[in-house]
Amino acid sequence: MGWEGRTESDSIGAMALDTYDPRIRAARFELEAKLPKEIPLDFDALFPKLTGRGVDKHNRRRVELLVSPAPVLKAALRPDEQVLYALPCVLDVCWVQAFMGAWAQLINRSALVLTQERLLIVHLHGKQPASFVHQVPRAALTKVSVGVFSTVLKLRSRKITLTGLLAQDRKALKAALASSTRGSGDLEHLCPGCFAAHPKHVESSSHCGTAFKSPRTAALRSRLLPGLGDYYWGHRGLAVFETMGSLFTWAVAVALAAGQVPDVNRVTGLGFALLVLAVANGSDALWTRAQGMKGLMSLDGKLPASRSLSGRH
């Protein structure tokens, strides 16, 4: 059962039934022991099923998804807010992703956490929260389209594409958000210091003064040597790969400019060299800047994180 339209007597009834089934009791006990105690959550909404094929594994993954971002959620949740659902996803909030394919899949993994009033999106590096936190007020949604390959959350001025969702998560999300679509508001960036919402990218938080990494700095570095901008954002694997590519681009440009390429005179060579650099480095600078416009990243790129992924100690 979902949480929409659930009444007090329904959950009491469900709980009374649970106590008669030892498998359900054991599953509930195991999950409750592993859940982070510091965040308020609605157990029955979060785990609509406790037994059945594949349910155990699925529920354990959901717990794991809440354990590592727990300190972020604790800081971001308002006093009367509860976690109703959590699912892993790959998130696309900007146009650049379409050109990046697999790399985007690696750098946009997120935990999507649903509460009564909003969707909280915590970006993950590996299993740990890092880089950005976003929120989408439920009222900002205009439409939720669920497809086999992607689920699209439509807002008035943008769309958020989620991929990598399991079938049951897709269904649960659609059911949960069905009554939310009013189209007022937009995706907002949360400050990694105080978790206040900022509607646009800013240099520093007007609430707590935390300074953020600058998309302009990233773009300038990429213009010089593509890869440097990605390194600045903390995408190290991508940075190494790109730096090697762009060293080669520079070598070609230098050879052209120095008249070392047969049948190309120095003036034409210099022209070609500038063109090669403008196209390669310029396009990378645009992409690197867009990476940074996605959210507010503290200067060390870190978010509060759990020390352990094995649950509470």
Ligand SMILES: [Zn+2]
């Ligand atoms: Zn702040």
